[in-house]
Amino acid sequence: MNTKISVSTLSADFSTMGETLKKLETCGTDMIHFDVMDGSFVGPITYGGQMVKNLRPLSKLPFDVHLMIEHPQTQIKFFADAGADIITVHYGACAKISESYLKDTLELIKSYGVKCGVAVNPDVPVENIFPVFGLADMVLLMTVFPGYGGQKFIPEVLDKIKKAREYALSIGKGDMDIEVDGGVCPENSAQIRKAGANVLVAGTSVLNSDNWAATISKLRQ
Numbered sequence: 001m002n003t004k005i006s007v008s009t010l011s012a013d014f015s016t017m018g019e020t021l022k023k024l025e026t027c028g029t030d031m032i033h034f035d036v037m038d039g040s041f042v043g044p045i046t047y048g049g050q051m052v053k054n055l056r057p058l059s060k061l062p063f064d065v066h067l068m069i070e071h072p073q074t075q076i077k078f079f080a081d082a083g084a085d086i087i088t089v090h091y092g093a094c095a096k097i098s099e100s101y102l103k104d105t106l107e108l109i110k111s112y113g114v115k116c117g118v119a120v121n122p123d124v125p126v127e128n129i130f131p132v133f134g135l136a137d138m139v140l141l142m143t144v145f146p147g148y149g150g151q152k153f154i155p156e157v158l159d160k161i162k163k164a165r166e167y168a169l170s171i172g173k174g175d176m177d178i179e180v181d182g183g184v185c186p187e188n189s190a191q192i193r194k195a196g197a198n199v200l201v202a203g204t205s206v207l208n209s210d211n212w213a214a215t216i217s218k219l220r221q
């Protein structure tokens with residue numbers, strides 16, 4: 001499977017986000033990763049659909065929207081209308097509401113013609129989301145606890161990645177996107193890919209490097 005690099009804009013300067021996107025467009029980035037935080041599901045607050053809407057005309061790259069928010073169903077329309085290509089919601093935010101909330105939310109995302117993803121935190125067994133592997137276009141295995149960029153990669157998640165890929169294969173979805181997010185860098189990207197992930201989110205390791213294009217190609221090697 002080809003590796004896709006989704007650069008997280010969380011650690012970018014929001015006042016020059018347009019320029020950042022334009023620069024990323026020329027550096028071999030496959031997707032732009034938007035970290036949406038509500039100050040409740042995770043500590044910080046970042047932005048709503050307006051940010052994605054305003055940036056949409058500036059980039060042809062797929063917008064990979066990561067909702068770290070409570071009650072995600074309330075925001076799907078805003079991000080779908082803003083031009084998101086993929087919207088990922090957290091298992092933890094859905095399971096606390098009801099048994100069917102996660103499945104209903106993934107179906108709601110798809111009803112807008114947008115790809116749907118489900119994310120699990122490092123301490124949540126990947127088996128918890130096996131029931132929606134058939135419905136989801138992508139699963140996101142967090143390799144840090146969400147909320148902040150620049151954290152250290154949690155290597156214990158490598159085993160979850162392997163389990164996720166094996167399960168996808170076992171249900172005939174061997175080529176589904178398995179995304180990893182948090183602490184991804186050239187030093188660990190090979191083992192992440194070897195474990196079975198094919199979409200790598202990278203924020204600080206790219207944006208803090210002195211050559212974005214070189215770092216992105218190293219993440220792919």
Ligand code: DX5
Pocket residue numbers: 008010011033035066068144145146147148149150151181182183184201202203204205
């Ligand atoms: C954390 C976000 C990640 C983070 C990745 O809650 O979901 O996307 O910004 O940033 P790095 O690559 O710096 O760990």
Ligand code: ZN
Pocket residue numbers: 008033034035066181201
């Ligand atoms: Zn993210």
